[in-house]
Amino acid sequence: MATLQAIKYNDGQLEILDQLLLPESCTFIPIFNVEDAWAAIREMKVRGAPAIAIVGCLSLAAELRKLAAPDTKEELCRLVKEKLDYLVTSRPTAVNMQLAAEACVKLCTQLTANTLVNVAEAKDAVVKSLEATLANDMADNLAIGEHGANDVMKKTATKDKIRIMTHCNTGSLATAGYGTALGVIRSLHKASKLDQVYCTETRPYNQGSRLTAFELVYEKIPATLVCDSMAAAAMKQFKIDAVIVGADRVAANGDTANKIGTYQLAVLAKSHDVLFYVAAPFSSIDFQIPNGRSIPIEERPHSEMTHTGSLRTAAAGINCWNPGFDVTPAELITGGIITEKGVFKADQLAPPQ
């Protein structure tokens, strides 16, 4: 079965699956410009660090395609930079959109300096580069899946079948398709090595029960949903082999910001002798940031915790703490950091030359 596709782009027409409506309804909504993308990201109609960057880039491509080329390349540069800066403000924790923006601005600067390129050609080149993010991410995910599955199989070589736990959603719904952590799980399943994947509910937004469970059922991957509170009991009872999670941002030393609850899973994995992996495109590694203490952690609205839809599930008047992410120290990432370039120990990370 084909994997689920949540971002559709064709000749400047961008549509995304509205993840807020899952699992009730599978509805695609059009994104015409960067304002639409910003709002969709902010409202979490699309989420997941790679998907945020892709939708941001494609929304700008769609907008640029409809636009007549500006008078000068400098003007094009200014316009592109302004729109990218705006997109970066949609959510603060993931680094992918920011890195994509920096790369695009760098390209604009190069094109501006290149006297052989006119403004129309420069615009086309920028559009093409933005549009390439979709296929690039898909290729990266397939490589992540391959590297990760091989590493897990190598480290659990005595096992016939492998039991994996994952957190949040890192699949087709969080990426261009296939997924990062869930891509590794897909690759293990394709290799007939997966006994069962345990996906955590991932409160308060239920990305696990709504989105990951949806993908797993959709592709008939053997899966069991557990509440976040059941992780340790499940590790013990089912003898989980590895926990594999995604990343919103990895610091230079390997400290990893990811969905709230990840840190706790890493502590529990350590105490149960379970391998702990982070799977993310290499672009999620932010070499500008020395360690996890410098990663900004988004605090989200209390209503995510007090209500489910319009139903109140918490006592009125209670104070809440709702951080969207936490930081897992590098030393707890015992399996390694799985990227499209291979699997790295935290102390092996080095910026691309």
Add this chain to the structure above:
Amino acid sequence: MATLQAIKYNDGQLEILDQLLLPESCTFIPIFNVEDAWAAIREMKVRGAPAIAIVGCLSLAAELRKLAAPDTKEELCRLVKEKLDYLVTSRPTAVNMQLAAEACVKLCTQLTANTLVNVAEAKDAVVKSLEATLANDMADNLAIGEHGANDVMKKTATKDKIRIMTHCNTGSLATAGYGTALGVIRSLHKASKLDQVYCTETRPYNQGSRLTAFELVYEKIPATLVCDSMAAAAMKQFKIDAVIVGADRVAANGDTANKIGTYQLAVLAKSHDVLFYVAAPFSSIDFQIPNGRSIPIEERPHSEMTHTGSLRTAAAGINCWNPGFDVTPAELITGGIITEKGVFKADQLAPPQ
């Protein structure tokens, strides 16, 4: 402010607060007989190990009061035993109802053997003994609160104010009133030593966000709700001093069955150097059971995880694992087991002589 009272009993009239309707509505429902009690316990209109036993006992008292005395004491014995055996089947994990049933049957046997007591007097004695469970539990809770608060204060003596994390609901809604773990928290607050209590949501049934948060807001105790996935991050960020939880059943060696998620909190507390306490009436200790492996763990319906009210929150078709409880090994209970008789280390537990 008076503490919340969830079980009302007066001259054979029993009413309980329907906890399924909290926090939306504070509605009391009458319980006329053991069938009503069985159904209310099974449907979790009342939950919490001590409260289950109290409602069971009071429902039988209410029923016996309305009944003409049987012809013989043997007949009374049979009737009482039959109804108690039925009540015990309502939920399997907590031991309190079972112990209360055993004590009542023992009393019946003694009364039957006592030739100075006639059947009407025997019936009255049984009713009085069943009715006493309410006041006895309240007295036990106050003692648990006192012992626990003193122990916590002693072990955190350098701290001006204390930060506590608790799980599930162990307060007025789970007991005759005041509570076990929440009783300790109430006592710390009365002693002006409580900085903040962090209560976990307690998925999938949200006893933390619905019930504990309700009690804490009701009594203006400084409190913050966190998701179960945030426990480790909260321990680290807020420098929690102690985790205090209740117990559904404590084995002879101190292994403790309690709401799913407790084991995980104990592991996290250990790795964050946070004290971990269990607070429960001495009757929760089941000396018949050598260790936690022998405690039956109830599996609850998947719908608790897939739906919130009538709203589906998990993908259709996903398999679930929904154990109601887990077992925390005695060695993780670093603070001790707080009972009305004092605070015990696991290896100090001994049956009453």
